[in-house]
Amino acid sequence: MAALALVSADALAGEVSRQDVQWLDRVTYGPTTATVNEYSKLGRRRFLDEQLHPRGLRLPQPAADEIAALDISHRSAAELLADVNRENQRINALTEDAQKETSRKALNDQGNKLAYEAARREILRALYSPAQLQEQLTWLWLNHFSVFQYKANDRWLVGDYLEQAIRPHALGQFRDLVMATLTHPAMLQYLDNAQNANGHINENYARELMELHTLGVGSGYTQQDIQELARVLTGVGINATGNEPKLKPEWQKLYRHEGAFEFNPARHDFGSKTLLGTTIAGSGFEEVEQAVDLIVSQPACARFVSRKLAMYFVSDDPPPALIERMAKTFQKTHGDIAAVLESLFKSHEFTDSLGTKFKDPVHFVISTVRLAYDGKPIANTHPIVNWLNALGEPLFGRQTPDGYPLTESGWASSGQISRRFEIARTIGSGNGGLFDPEDGTAATTTGFPQLSTRLYYSTVEPFLSTKARTALDRAGSQLEWNTFLLASPDFNYR
Amino acid sequence: MKRRAFLKLLGSAAPALTVSGRLFAAPASSPRFLLVFLRGGYDCANVVIPYSSSYYYEARPNIAVPKPVTSALSGVACSSTCPSQAIPCDACAAADGNGALALDSNWALAPVLRASIAPLYAQRQALFIPFAGTEDLSRSHFETQDSIELGQPLQGSHDLRSGFLSRLSSVVNGAAPIAFTDSLPVCFRGDSDIPNISLKGVGKPVFDTRQASILSDMYAGHHLQQEVEDGLELRQEVGRVMEQEMKDANRDAMTPKGFELEARRVARFMKDQYRIGFIDVGGWDTHVNEGAALGALANNMDSLGKGLAAFSQELGGEWRNTVVAVVSEFGRTFRENGNKGTDHGHGSVYWLLGGSISGGRIVGNQTKVDRPNLFQDRDYPVLNEYRAVLGGLFASLWGLSPNEIQRVFPGSTPINLNLV
Numbered sequence: 083m084a085a086l087a088l089v090s091a092d093a094l095a096g097e098v099s100r101q102d103v104q105w106l107d108r109v110t111y112g113p114t115t116a117t118v119n120e121y122s123k124l125g126r127r128r129f130l131d132e133q134l135h136p137r138g139l140r141l142p143q144p145a146a147d148e149i150a151a152l153d154i155s156h157r158s159a160a161e162l163l164a165d166v167n168r169e170n171q172r173i174n175a176l177t178e179d180a181q182k183e184t185s186r187k188a189l190n191d192q193g194n195k196l197a198y199e200a201a202r203r204e205i206l207r208a209l210y211s212p213a214q215l216q217e218q219l220t221w222l223w224l225n226h227f228s229v230f231q232y233k234a235n236d237r238w239l240v241g242d243y244l245e246q247a248i249r250p251h252a253l254g255q256f257r258d259l260v261m262a263t264l265t266h267p268a269m270l271q272y273l274d275n276a277q278n279a280n281g282h283i284n285e286n287y288a289r290e291l292m293e294l295h296t297l298g299v300g301s302g303y304t305q306q307d308i309q310e311l312a313r314v315l316t317g318v319g320i321n322a323t324g325n326e327p328k329l330k331p332e333w334q335k336l337y338r339h340e341g342a343f344e345f346n347p348a349r350h351d352f353g354s355k356t357l358l359g360t361t362i363a364g365s366g367f368e369e370v371e372q373a374v375d376l377i378v379s380q381p382a383c384a385r386f387v388s389r390k391l392a393m394y395f396v397s398d399d400p401p402p403a404l405i406e407r408m409a410k411t412f413q414k415t416h417g418d419i420a421a422v423l424e425s426l427f428k429s430h431e432f433t434d435s436l437g438t439k440f441k442d443p444v445h446f447v448i449s450t451v452r453l454a455y456d457g458k459p460i461a462n463t464h465p466i467v468n469w470l471n472a473l474g475e476p477l478f479g480r481q482t483p484d485g486y487p488l489t490e491s492g493w494a495s496s497g498q499i500s501r502r503f504e505i506a507r508t509i510g511s512g513n514g515g516l517f518d519p520e521d522g523t524a525a526t527t528t529g530f531p532q533l534s535t536r537l538y539y540s541t542v543e544p545f546l547s548t549k550a551r552t553a554l555d556r557a558g559s560q561l562e563w564n565t566f567l568l569a570s571p572d573f574n575y576r
Numbered sequence: 577m578k579r580r581a582f583l584k585l586l587g588s589a590a591p592a593l594t595v596s597g598r599l600f601a602a603p604a605s606s607p608r609f610l611l612v613f614l615r616g617g618y619d620c621a622n623v624v625i626p627y628s629s630s631y632y633y634e635a636r637p638n639i640a641v642p643k644p645v646t647s648a649l650s651g652v653a654c655s656s657t658c659p660s661q662a663i664p665c666d667a668c669a670a671a672d673g674n675g676a677l678a679l680d681s682n683w684a685l686a687p688v689l690r691a692s693i694a695p696l697y698a699q700r701q702a703l704f705i706p707f708a709g710t711e712d713l714s715r716s717h718f719e720t721q722d723s724i725e726l727g728q729p730l731q732g733s734h735d736l737r738s739g740f741l742s743r744l745s746s747v748v749n750g751a752a753p754i755a756f757t758d759s760l761p762v763c764f765r766g767d768s769d770i771p772n773i774s775l776k777g778v779g780k781p782v783f784d785t786r787q788a789s790i791l792s793d794m795y796a797g798h799h800l801q802q803e804v805e806d807g808l809e810l811r812q813e814v815g816r817v818m819e820q821e822m823k824d825a826n827r828d829a830m831t832p833k834g835f836e837l838e839a840r841r842v843a844r845f846m847k848d849q850y851r852i853g854f855i856d857v858g859g860w861d862t863h864v865n866e867g868a869a870l871g872a873l874a875n876n877m878d879s880l881g882k883g884l885a886a887f888s889q890e891l892g893g894e895w896r897n898t899v900v901a902v903v904s905e906f907g908r909t910f911r912e913n914g915n916k917g918t919d920h921g922h923g924s925v926y927w928l929l930g931g932s933i934s935g936g937r938i939v940g941n942q943t944k945v946d947r948p949n950l951f952q953d954r955d956y957p958v959l960n961e962y963r964a965v966l967g968g969l970f971a972s973l974w975g976l977s978p979n980e981i982q983r984v985f986p987g988s989t990p991i992n993l994n995l996v
Contacts, residue, residue: 277915282914284917482615482616482718491760493759494803496769497759549793550794553790565787571795
């Protein structure tokens with residue numbers, strides 16, 4: 083079946099080459115008309131500069147308005163946490179079972195709604211933000227410093243976590259990311275450090291901080307180092323009440339409180355510690371900053387973080403020479419993420435790898451919607467949340483702290499591929515409610531996805547493989563045509 | 577032999593169905609093996625309880641499972657006046673209350689497994705191997721799970737593309753392996769493109785034969801060709817299993833849910849076609865408020881136990897020809913932590929279930945559970961290394977030669993615990 087070209091009002095400036103498209107497929111969540119125009123206007127170098135330092139890039143108004151209308155855009159983590167704690171207390175004090183049940187359900191619904199809003203905000207940014215690199219990194223760091231929304235009260239906190247702890251530092255200093263996640267209540271709840279106190283040691287977070295966030299397993303630290311770091315982290319916790327604890331006078335000046343984060347000296351182990359061969363004298367929260375400085379300055383940390391970035395942007399098993407160069411930049415710049423990325427994007431290893439990275443479900447779904455509907459703003463993000471659930475990669479949905487896999491083998495098993503094809507069919511079979519207003523009012527626009535748009539003819543069609551063309555020719559309906567395109571190897575690699 | 581090479585060998589004799597299971601349809605007498613991996617490090621000390629150790633009760637002031645009341649499973653009925661004289665004794669359930677169920681004079685089973693695993697133990701179809709595990713000491717979930725699934729010597733460099741169940745599948749005649757997971761587990765990594773499909777929350781297949789063949793053709797010659805073909809065909813098989821479920825549901829109204837439903841589906845898959853299976857169950861990382869006889873760990877165990885019991889029932893007569901091993905990456909700290917939970921430990925307790933195993937006993941090297949015997953004054957030691965234990969099991973299950981065992985677990989010396 084031949085594709086029907088829609089006449090598009092948007093002009094695409096100039097022709098783009100296969101390599102341009104592949105390059106944009108990596109640096110962005112997939113080209114849209116606006117992306118291609120900006121790229122053609124600036125050229126690759128200046129476009130990359132803009133992506134690495136996206137200060138002037140603004141979210142288009144419709145998406146910005148939708149985000150401004152969300153509850154999470156008006157309430158801080160501290161407020162939300164205080165609310166949920168108060169409500170839990172009220173419910174526990176209720177004597178009537180029916181009342182208890184109704185209130186619990188209402189609270190649970192509120193948690194689900196807030197976590198959904200956080201996912202909605204992230205999806206809207208991924209779809210429409212011109213700062214596409216920043217958005218990909220926001221996802222990557224969320225995955226690196228992963229939290230699970232169903233742990234404790236994290237559904238109330240994941241929005242703030244992403245917006246305040248992750249996104250502002252996504253292209254900034256790595257150390258700031260570590261400190262921002264370390265002091266955020268979402269992480270403190272998720273890895274139990276909120277409960278880590280002198281005499282009640284919980285080493286869960288201390289272990290993952292070194293294993294998953296900074297150094298990597300097998301990089302040389304020991305069980306003893308984990309226990310010592312856990313001692314350093316005693317007293318780093320949460321206080322959502324706003325009331326300061328009553329403290330001995332010598333402790334009062336060591337107390338810290340910001341938002342729902344609290345450092346409580348009364349819960350801290352003030353003994354001296356030895357971490358990675360360095361003595362850390364008992365001093366309070368300064369120990370934490372000292373420990374993070376020490377960890378982040380290890381060559382192992384530079385390599386570990388560089389490797390993670392290269393796995394996401396270059397290949398499943400990135401070339402050691404590239405990692406070494408990136409790690410050098412990391413150490414020279416004390417962990418400047420944009421600088422490390424610049425050395426990645428300007429490497430020949432990066433260029434050589436274009437078109438060979440299998441899309442994880444997030445890239446698959448977001449790039450699909452960007453291709454199918456281009457800049458046309460969707461109203462409803464529920465379908466996208468559902469597709470990501472079905473493909474096994476929901477936001478804030480990784481139960482274990484290691485984050486989702488970044489490799490093809492993590493997403494391309496037989497079971498996963500057949501599911502992806504089925505989702506391709508679902509997406510290709512109609513808009514799935516993407517244009518239905520979220521408030522439940524009737525949809526004003528319908529939109530069967532027309533994948534064969536001007537954008538398709540400039541960025542996809544010219545570069546299709548013979549096998550994909552043959553399949554598209556065999557399609558008996560628009561639905562089949564859409565399904566085959568989205569299921570093709572051509573579309574599933576970036 | 578690589579599966580792709582095998583398919584070529586079949587050549588024109590190959591039927592339209594392309595999935596390994598059908599092509600490999602194993603001889604009826606070939607035993608089945610299912611590996612159940614409890615991800616997160618389950619707290620074995622609260623499931624198979626060392627109740628003769630006073631230190632257990634000392635070390636867990638808040639979370640210890642109470643001592644047995646009756647001698648429920650230890651081979652004698654609870655009392656000579658017991659009306660049922662059955663083991664386990666239903667009549668004594670009330671007397672047992674939240675107490676553990678005695679397995680022998682030292683060990684007892686979590687009471688939440690009374691209706692599921694206890695009867696299997698009483699029928700000698702379940703056994704437990706305390707102090708089992710790996711010598712990997714990272715105490716990292718991910719590192720330890722991977723190293724167990726790779727099954728290679730800890731020293732030296734590792735081949736990250738070669739898991740032990742994949743190697744086992746290449747030495748067992750007609751192995752027909754499959755993973756019942758969302759993604760392909762590390763233990764099935766290898767040259768032979770082993771299929772996987774998750775059996776939770778799946779619907780009916782959506783592609784007809786023509787569409788499936790167009791989709792497959794797009795991947796002809798692509799390195800994902802095998803995965804694409806297997807995936808499309810497995811979805812058809814799931815459709816057939818679901819049709820059977822619908823028919824059964826019309827006969828009796830109870831429809832199982834959660835892991836039990838999944839385990840029943842696994843049994844249906846394994847009954848006819850597949851001989852080596854893998855499934856994982858998560859949620860065992862109980863750092864906080866894990867509970868004792870009741871609580872978070874007990875709830876998760878309840879669902880696991882019910883699923884495994886359902887798996888044995890669904891297999892019917894074929895249960896005699898089936899072995900299930902339940903493993904986890906490590907045990908947990910023997911002492912409870914400051915939050916009524918436990919942290920990452922070392923030695924675990926492995927389980928073996930099956931219709932004709934030598935069950936009803938505690939197996940393997942043992943030591944007294946006491947503080948001086950704890951590893952690093954913190955965890956169970958590992959006295960039964962998993963490669964030696966599983967190697968010994970595989971040798972007797974399929975009559976594998978020492979050379980074949982070496983291919984599965986290089987550099988390991990299998991121990992024969994007379995498990996089957």
